[in-house]
Amino acid sequence: MNYILLRKNMVDNQLIRRGIKNEELINAFLSVKRHLFVDKDLEDLAYEDYPLFIGYNQTISQPYIIALMIEKLEIKKSDSVLEIGTGSGYQTAIISKLAKEVYTVELNEVLYSLAKDRLANLGYKNIYTKLGDGYEGWKEKAPFNKIIVSCSPSELPEKLFEQLAKYGKMIIPLDALFFQKLYLYTKNDTIDKEFICDCRFVPMTRKK
Numbered sequence: 502m503n504y505i506l507l508r509k510n511m512v513d514n515q516l517i518r519r520g521i522k523n524e525e526l527i528n529a530f531l532s533v534k535r536h537l538f539v540d541k542d543l544e545d546l547a548y549e550d551y552p553l554f555i556g557y558n559q560t561i562s563q564p565y566i567i568a569l570m571i572e573k574l575e576i577k578k579s580d581s582v583l584e585i586g587t588g589s590g591y592q593t594a595i596i597s598k599l600a601k602e603v604y605t606v607e608l609n610e611v612l613y614s615l616a617k618d619r620l621a622n623l624g625y626k627n628i629y630t631k632l633g634d635g636y637e638g639w640k641e642k643a644p645f646n647k648i649i650v651s652c653s654p655s656e657l658p659e660k661l662f663e664q665l666a667k668y669g670k671m672i673i674p675l676d677a678l679f680f681q682k683l684y685l686y687t688k689n690d691t692i693d694k695e696f697i698c699d700c701r702f703v704p705m706t707r708k709k
């Protein structure tokens with residue numbers, strides 16, 4: 502398989518054609534090897550236009566939804582970013598190319614340790630992983646300039662809001678169990694909420 506070509510096709514057909522413009526983001530998608538974030542038997546499908554199972558009822562998100570969420574956050578090189586739901590670590594790797602540092606929290610112990618090892622083996626240096634409940638955020642490392650939530654909570658997690666810096670942005674799927682709406686919140690003097698699109702994410706579960 503020519504993975505370089507598959508990445509180029511993914512970027513052209515799934516991202517640019519649908520309106521993704523941010524050049525740094527496009528370069529990140531060209532360089533991060535998505536096939537290394539899925540099981541061996543799924544490697545050849547890694548660049549397709551859909552999510553893939555990564556075990557434990559979880560998925561690696563579709564490339565386009567990751568690109569859309571990150572583009573909307575307008576991540577800067579000086580930004581500290583909090584990610585809830587590390588999953589495979591793929592989205593974490595993409596964000597790490599754009600931000601100063603990424604703090605990522607995962608609830609599932611096995612996925613957490615797989616992603617942690619994978620990201621370390623691939624040489625990502627500005628990523629910090631934590632096993633924990635995303636509803637709590639990562640208080641010690643707050644405030645964050647940007648927050649990205651890649652699982653869907655039943656209600657807006659207040660603690661994440663508290664950990665968002667002034668003028669910070671948070672993107673999060675909300676509203677329903679199976680299909681959700683993706684919202685972009687901006688913390689100005691008031692809190693602005695913008696509807697982005699309909700979407701489908703796995704639920705954000707509570708720590709047992």
Ligand code: SAH
Binds near residue numbers: 560561586587589635
């Ligand atoms: N963006 C990821 C996909 C994540 S799927 C990727 O690129 O692979 C959503 C992840 O959220 C799953 O791994 C799931 O275990 C995790 N999750 C669910 N509830 C959570 C919670 N309360 N706190 C942290 N992570 C949670």
